[in-house]
Amino acid sequence: MNFLNASAVAGLAVLLAACGGGHAPPEQFGANPMLPAQQRGLLPSMNVAKPTPWGDRLPTVPQGYTVKAIATGLLIPRQTLVLPNGDILVAEGRGGNAPKLKPKDIVAGYIKAKGTSSVEGGNRLSLLRDADGDGTYETKTVFAAGLDAPYGLALVGDALYVADQDALLKFHYTTGQVHADGQPVKITDLPSRINHHWTKALACSADGRYLYVGIGSNSNITERGMTAEVDRAMIWQVDAQTGMHRPYATGLRNPTALAIQPGTGALWAVVNERDEIGPDLVPDYLTAVREGGFYGWPWSYWGQHVDTRAQPQDPEKVASAIVPDYSLGSHVAALGVAFSSPAMGARFADGVFVGEHGSWNRAHPVGYKVVFVPFRGGRPAGNPIDFVTGFRGDDGLTRGRPVGVTVDPRGALIVADDLSNTIWRVTPNAPSGSMPPPAASAGAPGL
Amino acid sequence: MNVVDERIRFALLPVNAVLVAGATSLFVGALLSDVAYFRSYQIQWNNFSSWLLAGGLLVAALAVLWSIVELFRSRWRAWPAWVYFVLLLATWALGFVDALVHARDAWATMPAGLVFSVIVVVLAGVSLAFAWSGLHRGVAP
Secondary structure, three states: OOOOOOHHHHHHHHHOOOOOOOOOOOOOOOOOOOOOEEEEEEOOOOOEEEOOOOOOOOOEEOOEEEEEEOOOOOEEEEEEEEEOOEEEEEEEEEOOOOOOHHHHHHHHHHHHHOOOOOOOOOOOEEEEEEEOOOOOOOOEEEEEOOOOOOOEEEEOEEEEEEEEEOOOEEEOOOOOOOOOOOOEEEEEEEOOOOOOOOOOEHHHHHHHEEEEEOOOOOOOOOOOOHHHHHOOOOOEEEOOOOOOOOEEEOOOOEEEEEEEOOOOOOEEEEEEEOOOOOOOOOEEEEEEOOOOOOOOOOOOOOOOEEEEOOOOHHHHHHHHHOOOOOOEOOOEEEEEEEEHHHHOOHHHOOEEEEEEEEOOOOOOOOOOOEEEEEEOEEEEEOOEEEEEEEOOOOOOOOOOEEEEEEEEOOOOOEEEEOOOEEEEEEEOOOOOOOOOOOOOOOOOOOO | HHHHHHHHHHHOOOHHHHHHHHHHHHHHHHHHHHHHHHHOOOHHHHHHHHHHHHHHHHHHHHHHHHHHHHHEEEEEOOHHHHHHHHHHHHHHHOOOOOHHHHHHHHHHHOOOOHHHHHHHHHHHHHHHHHHHHHHHOOOOO
């Protein structure tokens, strides 16, 4: 049995006798995570972040690396994009318009809101510029305003694609621009009814022909009804020219970030899995996305593990469900993914960085950091390594929550933090002489 | 009319019966919605149940409070007031557990939610019968 740890309902916890749920997370990484039996007490385990300012503190980075806040005071930064000239675009906003259906939604919404920023979302793109290459981004401009919870960003040639919570938009972009020329062109509408999971992740195929849009489910586990799940919990492949789309892969509960693997051109995703069946279920995952693949949601998880909360059941779909590649651990809330490059230093050259927003549905908090998943031969190999930590302190207070991560080919990791509304930049201290020059540095100034 | 008669007249005000009847009808509504969800998988019935239970608990809480007043008025001696209080308290407590079960997502509310709703309706019905019989006997429950 497993109950809660939220102060707002602590009295109920006493009434209902809490036991368990407070243990440290088990090793739940890689291809074969331990999956315990499902459990759900009368109250879900909750432990919501208690926000506090950074003050003089900084996030913790590995030895030989430096972290610096390059922009503060933003309006809910989520994802970033490094432009060819080194400028950084930041998508700011907060979406979703899911109605509260049950008394539970009102209570849970109130509790969960305590763990997030109270700032109003910006619904804009900000541009950060470090003109002299000294690591200080001295210029901040509003590149485009009046958007609707922008999230996914991608640049193909002179086309800048922005995934609002309701539409895929295209701006014309010229290198060096600090303001958009005008209004964007709509490539296609995106599913936006309810938008329980509103973030629209975006990646562009290596040849620029297709855009991939991650569309989250409209519920935790179908509690808004199956009709609300049409065109949800899937990745769309959108033709960049025509705006035509088709489902590329389905059954992905909330594909919150997408990335194209350098070299192979394969599409990878981080996916947030379902809540309320235990502190160690279900692992969020990192996976190469198979075209036409079905990944289980809502009927099953991690392959054929049936979730009876989704009714009526569908044994055929369950049988066809693909097991994801790599477990990141349950409830870590992976919201960002980026392939590394040798410019990040030898230890972190081959693999992906993953931004973990941090748990709420778990008495012992997990996530609240950026990890590095090492790769070998194009596949994940080994446990995640902490790369940026200290967002949640030993004092139980939370100073930041990582979302999007982006690798700057000049040798930096850009981390968006939507609690302290900060953009962090992590750089290796001294570029090692044995390191090959960054492959994608063409056009970047100062190199 | 003397003072004693006035006291009896006050005691006969059917506040309890009205409150318990209100709560019972809401709990019955929740049970019917549960049955509908159980048979149809249509999630809206589940939402209806949740709100009907919340409403039932609110009204039942008032009935519990009123029954405490009755306990005071009976100077803690009248056994019917005690039985009535315990019945109402049990109704509310199980109704609250039922509400927590209904706070689970989708089919995780079943079948426990349906079972609890049946028990709550039975308890609420017995409470109502008790309040009603008290009225008919002309004594405060």
